[in-house]
Amino acid sequence: MAPPGISIDVAPEDVSFDMKRVVPVSVVELAAEAKHLPEKFMKSAENRPTVAHNDYCKEIPVISLKGIDTQSGRESIVAEVKRACEEWGIFQIVDHGIPADLMKRMKENTMAFFQLPLEEKVKYATKPGGFPLGYASGSHRADDDILDWRELLVHRCLPKAVRETDYKIWPAKPEEYRKILVEYSDTMNVLVVLLFGLISESLGLPVDYIKNKVGGEEAEQKMVLNYYPQCPQPDLTLGLRSHTDHGIIAVLQQENVGGLQAYKEDRDKWVTVEPIPGALVVNLGDQVQIMSNGKYCSVEHQAVVNSNDTRLSLVTFANPNAMAEMGPAPELLSETNPAKYHSYKFKEYLPIAFSKKTKRVHDALLI
Numbered sequence: 001m002a003p004p005g006i007s008i009d010v011a012p013e014d015v016s017f018d019m020k021r022v023v024p025v026s027v028v029e030l031a032a033e034a035k036h037l038p039e040k041f042m043k044s045a046e047n048r049p050t051v052a053h054n055d056y057c058k059e060i061p062v063i064s065l066k067g068i069d070t071q072s073g074r075e076s077i078v079a080e081v082k083r084a085c086e087e088w089g090i091f092q093i094v095d096h097g098i099p100a101d102l103m104k105r106m107k108e109n110t111m112a113f114f115q116l117p118l119e120e121k122v123k124y125a126t127k128p129g130g131f132p133l134g135y136a137s138g139s140h141r142a143d144d145d146i147l148d149w150r151e152l153l154v155h156r157c158l159p160k161a162v163r164e165t166d167y168k169i170w171p172a173k174p175e176e177y178r179k180i181l182v183e184y185s186d187t188m189n190v191l192v193v194l195l196f197g198l199i200s201e202s203l204g205l206p207v208d209y210i211k212n213k214v215g216g217e218e219a220e221q222k223m224v225l226n227y228y229p230q231c232p233q234p235d236l237t238l239g240l241r242s243h244t245d246h247g248i249i250a251v252l253q254q255e256n257v258g259g260l261q262a263y264k265e266d267r268d269k270w271v272t273v274e275p276i277p278g279a280l281v282v283n284l285g286d287q288v289q290i291m292s293n294g295k296y297c298s299v300e301h302q303a304v305v306n307s308n309d310t311r312l313s314l315v316t317f318a319n320p321n322a323m324a325e326m327g328p329a330p331e332l333l334s335e336t337n338p339a340k341y342h343s344y345k346f347k348e349y350l351p352i353a354f355s356k357k358t359k360r361v362h363d364a365l366l367i
């Protein structure tokens with residue numbers, strides 16, 4: 001998606017902007033000094049974290065992709081994916097083929113970026129007024145009243161032509177950062193396409209259905225790297241407020257410090273997504289909900305923070321190309337299952353979704 005209002009062809013050293021608007025505060029610096037949570041981060045009572053129900057966390061499915069190359073192995077994995085999508089909209093995967101060393105190097109480089117002095121980080125600060133691209137702290141929105149306890153980086157990694165344009169505005173420090181991000185992006189994309197296939201098949205659609213629908217090689221991949229410093233009063237704020245992801249899926253590396261919570265609607269409970277070493281978390285986004293005509297639901301989730309540990313989450317967002325035609329898959333519709341949602345171009349989704357003040361953004365597309 002070409003974010004409106006963002007000029008992407010500026011070298012970092014040429015960037016001039018009102019830093020106070022896009023980086024109202026450095027959460028990392030606050031974490032080092034503040035004994036109390038600054039007021040700007042205090043969530044209203046109904047938006048504060050509630051106790052997550054850890055008795056349920058063992059129920060979030062953990063799916064091994066081992067044996068996917070055999071027909072019977074694939075069939076049983078597809079069945080597990082189907083159940084996970086129907087019941088949770090979120091699951092973890094192991095034996096996924098992403099090298100542990102690559103995950104570790106990506107994590108170390110991200111960590112090293114956020115620990116750089118603020119003067120260095122703001123060279124890559126996102127500009128106000130458009131979709132975030134680059135570094136932000138507390139919020140990426142200039143008009144946000146209440147901030148989240150996180151710093152973040154957002155990069156457009158695919159399609160390749162967009163990556164090539166953006167490459168020069170990616171952080172030049174740490175030295176390996178750009179190189180690793182390219183490797184991580186390409187490697188994650190192989191997994192994303194595999195997951196597209198499993199989800200397509202779990203809906204009874206051809207294996208290439210989602211891949212083709214989102215534009216094949218022209219599909220969008222965004223990387224969002226979240227850094228949540230330890231927080232003096234974690235009960236009063238969130239690292240990232242409750243939301244659903246807007247694309248197809250998000251594949252998230254959270255490593256050893258937990259904080260991700262998923263909302264289980266039928267039980268009205270927040271459930272911790274337990275960190276499992278080496279595992280990746282898969283979230284269903286709004287486009288899957290709409291494509292499946294509501295058979296699957298995008299998962300509402302949030303990130304809580306804690307007073308002891310800094311936490312990282314590295315999220316690969318797999319989205320359709322801006323021009324992709326989205327909507328309920330006609331193959332799934334029938335007289336008894338008529339379309340519940342309108343069809344649209346993906347670039348129109350967020351403007352429509354946010355223009356109507358529905359409780360869940362995808363409800364804005366309901367017929």
Ligand SMILES: O=C(O)CCC(=O)C(=O)O
Binds near residue numbers: 252
């Ligand atoms: O940090 C996390 O675990 C959640 C991140 C997330 O949901 C997002 O970046 O959209």
Ligand SMILES: [Fe+2]
Binds near residue numbers: 243245250301
């Ligand atoms: Fe998310």
